[in-house]
Amino acid sequence: MNLRELLKLPPANRPVIAVPMILGPQDKFSPFARELATQNPDVVEWRADYIVDEFSQEVIWQQVKAGAQQELAQKNISKLTEAKMLSELEAARQEFLTNWPAMQRKIIKEIVSNVFDTVGQYPVILTYRTKSQGGQGEFNDLEYVTFIMAALQTGFPFAAIDLEDTLESGLKEKIIQAAKALEIPVLLSYHDWQTTPVNLEKVIQYLADQPVQIVKLAVMPQVATDVDRLLDATAAMAPVISQPLVTMAMGPLGEKSRIEGYKYGSQMTFASLSSQYSSAPGQLTVAQLLQAWQ
């Protein structure tokens, strides 16, 4: 099955264009929605790492705590002993911790619902990338998995879920199983933010040997020949592996791979709705990409 079919996209005579949605808690969603409607890409990659950390247990607790402190203050706290105040706060914390899992599921459902409202009919790829994986997120592995599971359990129809290969294997397996149960394809990503590995074909084969439905490799070229190596490895491996392959070279040197990757068998290219929405170095805008294809 090719990527278009896997993501349930209508047939088209151009490679699949994915646009990242990198909105944070202070950003307005409607300008993004307007750009989306004007530029009409194929898929939206929701980069959840730009927003969900702001709704983590610690952040929400600080808000609840501020509210609890205010309430205590209204009870004329000056007359209470400090110990009493601390014990009331501790009770509030315990209550918060008990309620947190349900509260978190509700918050995540609201955010996901907002994302789907914003993107309308476009298929959505769910991605959360931590800082160590080149993203914005600060969740540890367990928090990451909790978030992904909750997002999947919202019932919103994600078109695919992005999984970084570096995730601990047991947790990776857990997400793959959950996605499988919901019939959501898993897109396994491998990023090298520093270099272009020597044996690219081996890396692609290693990714394709895992029980996932799409394979993605992003590298950082140091010289122009690194980009050619990536494109050659793409051409060599795309017909060999059973999953659709997506590759790109990042940074300014990598432009060619984003424009011409499809000629070598890469089935999707990432482009931004405008430079302010770019999620990786060297990403072109959709307008630049379409112009280059003319």
Ligand SMILES: O=C1C[C@@](O)(C(=O)O)C[C@@H](O)[C@@H]1O
């Ligand atoms: O993996 C990728 C590819 C990417 O890193 C790029 O180089 O365009 C952009 C990311 O948003 C996406 O998750």
